[in-house]
């Protein structure tokens with residue numbers, strides 16, 4: 577990035593070009609991240625630290641780096657598993673949570689709603705989740721105090737582990753929410769082709785009844801039918817929604833209902849779900865009046881972060897800075913924050929000057 581921005585600036589004569597650094601402007605823009613996986617925030621340096629703690633033969637720096645390289649969605653799932661499997665005890669979760677909050681604050685993220693996969697803890701660790709929740713809460717509280725960025729948790733079930741596993745995860749989320757109010761919602765992730773949203777209809781209804789907000793990854797790796805299915809089980813926010821572009825009726829419904837879309841551009845390129853950045857529908861969705869938000873998914877796994885995603889869409893799709901402000905405001909509105917904080921953040925976005 578760099579020189580191209582002067583072109584953007586030239587379209588805005590009211591601003592003094594030479595005094596605006598767009599990357600720094602985007603960093604200062606109060607941003608909310610709505611689609612981020614805790615287990616996907618582990619930077620290679622943190623992975624090395626975890627490996628030294630736990631592996632009989634610790635990873636070399638090259639081996640750690642190699643774990644972040646893959647060619648397609650299934651390769652990505654294997655990489656994700658290899659990195660997250662080095663998360664052993666609760667203390668590891670506290671460490672990665674604290675480091676995540678620090679990284680978010682450095683990018684100008686004021687609030688994040690972060691997925692944590694209970695499915696991974698149950699399935700791969702065969703452990704009770706509460707000590708892990710206590711640990712991420714310790715990391716969250718320390719992080720919020722030191723860096724100011726607030727965190728809410730979304731509890732994610734792995735859809736291809738099946739409906740029963742999902743129900744177990746969501747019931748646990750509802751139970752723990754009583755003690756840890758920063759647990760605000762649930763979601764389903766994983767392989768869409770092997771776990772249709774329909775399977776989770778009853779457990780979504782039950783979760784809603786328990787006061788949890790509903791999200792779902794949908795239309796990332798398969799067609800628009802997956803997005804319809806997520807809407808039909810009551811998902812309030814959709815992760816990716818990449819294949820909505822194939823269905824004009826769906827686009828109309830998403831626009832009319834203003835369903836927030838948690839888009840993740842770099843993620844879609846790196847997993848091979850979208851061929852090139854130019855093919856990504858982020859601008860098409862925005863111009864079609866959809867409720868677009870920009871997010872980072874699993875940033876170190878994709879060599880990105882939220883600030884870089886804002887920079888990328890601004891540069892590649894020529895969003896004006898006013899439109900970037902609108903995207904930031906969308907994320908505030910689509911968050912599960914209470915009305916008071918929302919109003920305060922919307923004002924902060926609105927009043928953020930050039």
Ligand SMILES: [Zn+2]
Pocket residue numbers: 611613765793815873
């Ligand atoms: Zn995701």
